[in-house]
Amino acid sequence: MADIADILASVSGGPSIPQSTLDLQALTRAWVNERTAPELLPYPGELVDRIMQRIATQIEAIEMMNATADPSANFKLVIVQTELERFKFLVRSLLRARIAKIDAYPHHTLAMSQTSPANLSHLESQYLHHHQHLLSSHYHTAFLSSFPQGLRKLDDTAGGISMVDKPDEDTAVFCRILRDAGQVEIQGEQGVGVVELHRGDIWVLRWRDVREGVERGDIELI
Amino acid sequence: MALPLPPGLTPSEVGFLCEMELVTVIPRQRLESLELLGGPTQPLNPPFPVPLPLWLALLLKRQRRANIQPPAWLNVPSLTQILEFETAETTAAVFSPPPGLPPPTSTAEEEASYLASETLELSTPFLKDTHTSRAQADALPYHWLELSHLVLTHAGDDVEDADAVRRLLRDLREVRMSKLRKGFRVLESGAGLQINGVGGMEVAEVRGFVGGVVDGLRKIGRSREEARREREAEEQENGFGSSSYRDEDDDDMQL
Secondary structure, three states: OHHHHHHHHHHOOOOOOOHHHHHHHHHHHHHHHHHHOOOOOOOOHHHHHHHHHHHHHHHHHHHHHHHHOOHHHHHHHHHHHHHHHHHHHHHHHHHHHHHHHHHHOHHHHHHHHHHOHHHOOHHHHHHHHHHHHHHHHHHHHHOHHHOOHHHOOOOOOHHHOOOOOOOOOOOEEEEEEOOOOOEEEEEEOOEEEEEEOOOOOEEEEEHHHHHHHHHHOOEEEO | OOOOOOOOOOHHHHHHHHOOOEEEEEEOOOEOOOEEOOEEOOOEOOOOOEEEEHHHHHHHHHOOOEEEEOOOOOOHHHHHHHHHHHHOOOOOOOOOOOOOOOOOOOOOOOOOOOOOHHHOOOOOOOOOOOOOOOOOOOOOOOOHHHHHHHHHHHOHHHOOOHHHHHHHHHHHHHHHHHHHHHHHHHOOOOOOEEOOOOOHHHHHHHHHHHHHHHHHHHHHOHHHHHHHHHHHHHHHHHHHHHHHHHHHHHHHHHO
């Protein structure tokens, strides 16, 4: 019987992948990338908007099913709600991982949001600005105002040492190559080596070397 | 609230990822297609097997509404064969190869935004038939350890000769872990370690160690690396410089 199903599936040529499944793949990758990358990645705004829209519709549908209170629909409800919770977890964990990075490097993120505003969502940049404003005004009233004029800055880069904390771009990351992504240089004990990245390979590489590939979709972090 | 976890997936998050893999389910009762957020599920029509995500399969299994048909590689002959490969002298340095990949379906575009669906390349856990009964029988897919653990724990009665399978899985895990640890000997400050065929849980297990060693070595060797970079930059400059010297020489000659 399995064979008949196989034949049927092969004859119909296999249905194309629905957009919602593609979005789940994209959201999953966004989450894994964000969880494993040392640096804040671009904000996938359209994707998150689409998913939030779908989640809202799904919640409405669940309320409708609840209202009818059909006992046979009970089990379906369990499935739908379980899936909803899985989606909510993904979105929540993605956003929380982003906030953790924004909190860890506020001044760096602030400078970055000026050069490429698409990297932060509207709410994230609002949060970042408000939070920094509150913090700096608190520091000023608490102790900075009694410091000499020249020592009051929070983002001083003078004197060869920057006060702005940055994520370490050379951190080692585990990545999977999705499309042949050319060559990268690796720094060994004996000097520089060059390796080819082929589809399906799994590498431990420096984040600096794979960042562009990740943003292009050629490489994913694992 | 910000996430308090360090970068890198935790084992339970890897398990969560693994639960998105499709497995083959043999339903015991009817269920129409459900419009889920991740796409519609296939209608259940006993006794026709259908692929369903693992989380749903486990839910159905727990309520005795379905049986799970184990992946094609989760049986004694397949695992024995893979274990032989893993323990063979000639292949002591590499993992058994992962299942074959279909050619890429998309290409990168310069203009496309991050994670745009036009340039999205599918990968695990969304690849077709890596954990279903139609999977490649002689290769371990990325989520092999997590998936077989979940299936054996929650649907042990669906796996033939479950105890022998468990024993083989433990052997595999040990031999592969020791290979991974041997691989650490070549760890260098520059990273660049290739580990094709590694599993998700294995990555989660060694991530802290490998990341820590590579980053630590890099910090120790930073001055040397910077010195080398400077030297290279200098050599390049000298390359240009020497041509200008020659110009001067030429000038001298003319004088």
